[in-house]
Amino acid sequence: MRKIVLPLAACAISFVAGAFLTAPDDPKKPLTSDMIDAASRVFGLTFTPTERDSMLDELNDTRNDYEAIRKIDLPNDVAPALYFNPLPAGFNLPQGPSSFKASAVGRVTLPASRNELAFYTVAQLGELIRTRQITSEELTKFFVNRLKTYNPKLLAVVTLTEDLALEQARRADAEIRAGKYRGPLHGIPYGAKDLLARKGYNTTWGSVPYKDQVLDYNATVVQRLENAGAVLCAKLTLGELAMGDVWFGGMTRNPWNTETGSSGSSAGSGSTVSAGLLPFAIGTETLGSIVSPATINGVTGLRPTFGRISRHGAMALSWSMDKIGPMTRSVEDCALVFNAIYGPDGHDPTVIAAPFRYAPLTTLKGVRIGYLKKAFDEEYPTKANDAATLETLRRLGAELVPFELPDIPANRLTFLLSAEAAAAFDELTRSGKDDLLVRQGKNAWPNYFRAARFIPAVEYIQANRVRTKLINDMAHRMKSVDVYITPTYRGGNLALTNLTGHPCVVLPNGFTAKGLPTSITFMGQLFGEDKLLAVSKMYQDATSFHQKHPTP
Numbered sequence: 144m145r146k147i148v149l150p151l152a153a154c155a156i157s158f159v160a161g162a163f164l165t166a167p168d169d170p171k172k173p174l175t176s177d178m179i180d181a182a183s184r185v186f187g188l189t190f191t192p193t194e195r196d197s198m199l200d201e202l203n204d205t206r207n208d209y210e211a212i213r214k215i216d217l218p219n220d221v222a223p224a225l226y227f228n229p230l231p232a233g234f235n236l237p238q239g240p241s242s243f244k245a246s247a248v249g250r251v252t253l254p255a256s257r258n259e260l261a262f263y264t265v266a267q268l269g270e271l272i273r274t275r276q277i278t279s280e281e282l283t284k285f286f287v288n289r290l291k292t293y294n295p296k297l298l299a300v301v302t303l304t305e306d307l308a309l310e311q312a313r314r315a316d317a318e319i320r321a322g323k324y325r326g327p328l329h330g331i332p333y334g335a336k337d338l339l340a341r342k343g344y345n346t347t348w349g350s351v352p353y354k355d356q357v358l359d360y361n362a363t364v365v366q367r368l369e370n371a372g373a374v375l376c377a378k379l380t381l382g383e384l385a386m387g388d389v390w391f392g393g394m395t396r397n398p399w400n401t402e403t404g405s406s407g408s409s410a411g412s413g414s415t416v417s418a419g420l421l422p423f424a425i426g427t428e429t430l431g432s433i434v435s436p437a438t439i440n441g442v443t444g445l446r447p448t449f450g451r452i453s454r455h456g457a458m459a460l461s462w463s464m465d466k467i468g469p470m471t472r473s474v475e476d477c478a479l480v481f482n483a484i485y486g487p488d489g490h491d492p493t494v495i496a497a498p499f500r501y502a503p504l505t506t507l508k509g510v511r512i513g514y515l516k517k518a519f520d521e522e523y524p525t526k527a528n529d530a531a532t533l534e535t536l537r538r539l540g541a542e543l544v545p546f547e548l549p550d551i552p553a554n555r556l557t558f559l560l561s562a563e564a565a566a567a568f569d570e571l572t573r574s575g576k577d578d579l580l581v582r583q584g585k586n587a588w589p590n591y592f593r594a595a596r597f598i599p600a601v602e603y604i605q606a607n608r609v610r611t612k613l614i615n616d617m618a619h620r621m622k623s624v625d626v627y628i629t630p631t632y633r634g635g636n637l638a639l640t641n642l643t644g645h646p647c648v649v650l651p652n653g654f655t656a657k658g659l660p661t662s663i664t665f666m667g668q669l670f671g672e673d674k675l676l677a678v679s680k681m682y683q684d685a686t687s688f689h690q691k692h693p694t695p
Contacts, residue, residue, distance in 0.1 A: 174202050186599050219459050219567055226493050227463030229449045229644030229669055231618035236497050237670055243482050244502040245327065246475055246680075253277060260285060261419030262692050265476040268422055269327040272319065279319075279330025283312040283374050286332040289420045290377055293695045297396045297418060299411035301337040301347055302378040308332065311374040318372070327479050329372030334424040336412050337378040338385060338458035339467075341365050348458050349381040349390035349408075351579045352571065362456025363488045364425055364467055371483040379411030379424055383581055384568065384588050385432060385460045391581055397439055398693040399659050406439040408432040412470045413440035418695035423471040423480055427457060429464045430560055430641050434664065437470055437649045438631055441660030443689060444470045445477040447485065448670050449644030451497075455490035461563040462493075463607075464641055473689055474648060474680040475503070481672060497670040504677045507539040512678065513546025513627030518634030525661045528653030529630050532663045535685055536628070541678075546627045549616035553639035556606045556613075558598055564588070565595030572596070610642055617643050621668055626678050631664045646672050648679040651688035660688070 176195040179202065183190055190198070230236070251270040254260060260268070260282070271277045287305050294300045315330035340346045340358035347354040365375065380395045382388050388395045388410035395410035397403045398418035405414040409426030413436030416424050426433045428446045437444030445468045452467045459465060469480035478501050487494045504510075514533060519526075537543060568588070571577045577589040584590065617639075621627070629636045631649060640647060645666055652663040665682070667675025683689055 174199060174206070185597050186602070213569075213573070217569070220456075222459065222462050222492075223566075227449065227644075228493075229614060230495075231615045231669075234618060234669065236495065237500075239498055239500075241498040242500045242502070243478075245479065246503045251276075257285065261289060262472065262690075263422070264472050265331055265422045265479055266327060266473075268331055269329070269479075272315075272330040273324060273327075275319070279312040279315040279332075279374060280309065282330065283308050283332050283376065286421055287376055289418075290415070293418055293420055296401055297398060297405075297414050297420075297695060298393045299380050299395050299405070299414040299418075299420070300334075300377045301349070301380050301390070301392065301411070302344055304341070304344060304375050304377055307341075307343070308374050308376040311369070311372075315372050315374065325370075325372040326483075328368065328483055330374060331372075331422055332374045332376045333368065334377040334379040334412065334415055334421045335362075335365055335368075335375060336381050336409050336424070336426050338381055338427060339365055339378075339425065340456040341375060341378065344378060346378070346458075347391070348385070349383045351383075351391045351581060352576045354391055358456070360456060363453040363490060364484050365456065367484045367488075368425075368480075373483075376421060377411075377415070379409075379415060381427075381432075382407035382410055384564075385427065385429065385458065386588055387582070388436075389582055398695040399439075399441065400657075401695070404439075406436040409436045409444075409470060413437055413442055413444075416440070416442045416470050416472065417693060419692060420695075423469055423476055425467060425480075425484075426470045427465060427467050428641065429461050429466070430557065431637050433466075433468050433470060434631060434637060434647065434649045434662075438660070438662035441651045441662075441688075441691070441693070442470050442472065443474055443477055443648065443650040443683070444468060445481055445672070445676070446647045446649075447481065447672055448646045448667075450493050450495040451485050451646070451670065451672070452481075453486075453488040453491040453494050455488055459567045461560045461567075463563060464560055466641075466644075474650060474676055474683050477648065478672075478676045478680075481676075485672075495670070499673055501673045501676060504681050507536065507541040507678065507681050510541050510626075510678060511544055511624045512536055512541045513544050513621075513624035515547065515627065515629040515634045515636060516545040517547060518630050518636070521633060523630065523633060524655070525630065525653070528661050529663055532628070532652045532682070536682060539681055539685055544624060546620070546624060548635060548639055549613055549620065551609065551613045551616065551639075553613060553635055553642055556610055556642055557638055558595070559603065559606055559610070559642070561591050561595040562598045562603050565592045565598075568592055613639065614643050617645070618669075626668070626671075626675055627666045629664050629666060631662045636664065636666070640666060645669060646675055648675055650679060650683055651691075652686070653688060654691075660691075 412424035
């Protein structure tokens with residue numbers, strides 16, 4: 144039990160909110176009317192003395208309930224009994240079988256300099272392996288060596304899984320020689336954000352209190368990639384407990400400018416793919432953790448629809464917002480990886496069965512692409528690059544139509560994340576072990592977890608009711624477009640669509656005057672990753688920004 148000395152009013156608040164804090168007096172002492180008065184002002188409410196007196200018995204009894212509940216072991220992988228569903232009223236899920244048609248890779252040959260393999264796409268490397276121009280073991284050793292060479296500068300790897308990688312690579316080679324080719328990911332090296340469990344290896348969540356944690360099972364995503372023949376080379380960094388790019392080993396660096404961080408929280412995933420240390424990586428997003436590092440590192444990221452990919456074996460931060468997705472060099476690489484990992488697994492009850500029917504487009508004629516007019520009309524640093532993106536889409540034949548988001552302040556709902564995160568790490572706060580986290584201060588998890596203790600349950604539920612209105616309003620607006628496009632950080636889109644569960648593709652669309660990458664975001668319909676990826680690919684194929692890379 145931790146001891147915190149607080150002023151009387153603050154002590155009163157902690158009693159009513161149920162926070163396990165020790166005041167100078169007995170924490171079991173019954174609540175008083177004055178304590179209720181102090182606490183209620185935090186929530187923006189006032190009650191008469193008679194009303195406060197009437198509440199005392201109920202509040203004292205409820206506090207006893209809190210204490211009883213806290214005696215029940217609730218590890219991070221136990222989800223609430225209430226599941227978030229992003230489907231609006233009247234929404235019709237896609238029906239029928241899935242299908243996947245990749246673009247023709249063309250003739251791929253080994254480069255004169257093997258170092259050029261560092262920036263080949265998954266599709267290109269897969270073709271080299273399929274045609275036996277290179278073995279998975281050779282390719283794996285190549286990328287493991289790059290991880291060893293450049294990680295001291297980038298700090299992007301928590302655990303190098305070299306022995307496992309070589310074992311998986313040799314198995315892939317033996318299967319391919321025997322004619323048992325599993326598909327385009329067979330023998331391809333990759334990395335997984337270190338909040339995904341892999342049996343036999345630490346799963347640290349980037350955090351001091353958990354750095355020796357070993358989970359005795361595989362995350363569904365890791366298992367599905369293993370089933371596809373992919374080769375796990377490294378557990379990659381994440382900002383501690385999925386915030387930012389600072390973890391217990393330091394700050395993960397941006398290969399374009401190693402004096403700066405790679406953003407987060409999928410920090411290592413973005414950094415390693417950008418620097419050519421791995422062909423692809425798995426990231427996660429709750430409120431920008433794929434979008435932001437993809438932007439900063441100049442890679443392509445897919446944040447799928449909420450409910451598309453199982454989170455079994457992944458650290459829970461927000462049960463109603465967490466999503467898993469690939470970070471790659473190209474849009475079609477995202478499609479290849481997504482095709483291997485989506486769908487129900489029997490473990491995560493939020494995953495919805497829906498087909499994925501991907502095929503490249505040959506034209507954007509007839510495709511209605513909305514654009515967030517208010518956001519594009521603003522003055523902001525990357526405006527010229529974003530305007531050029533719109534012009535490219537027009538040239539490709541797309542019909543661009545003005546589009547606006549619902550007039551609901553989505554940013555006011557993001558305390559839902561704080562409340563769920565505080566519950567996910569409740570024991571960390573009550574035990575005082577939150578003091579072990581690397582980042583402390585007002586804008587760090589320990590403070591957010593503590594402050595979230597004072598979010599009333601009623602306000603949490605009311606915010607989710609507003610979220611329902613937001614979901615239905617978004618569905619109505621999206622009937623007018625196939626996809627829409629937005630400046631990545633403008634117009635409130637990032638928070639809003641993480642709350643509604645819509646999928647997005649973020650991809651490079653230029654560079655700043657300092658030579659750093661910028662991005663644009665394509666947004667899709669719920670469970671419409673197939674169309675979203677196909678449209679995004681058409682734009683990317685018409686540009687060359689994704690083909691440029693830093694020298695780490």
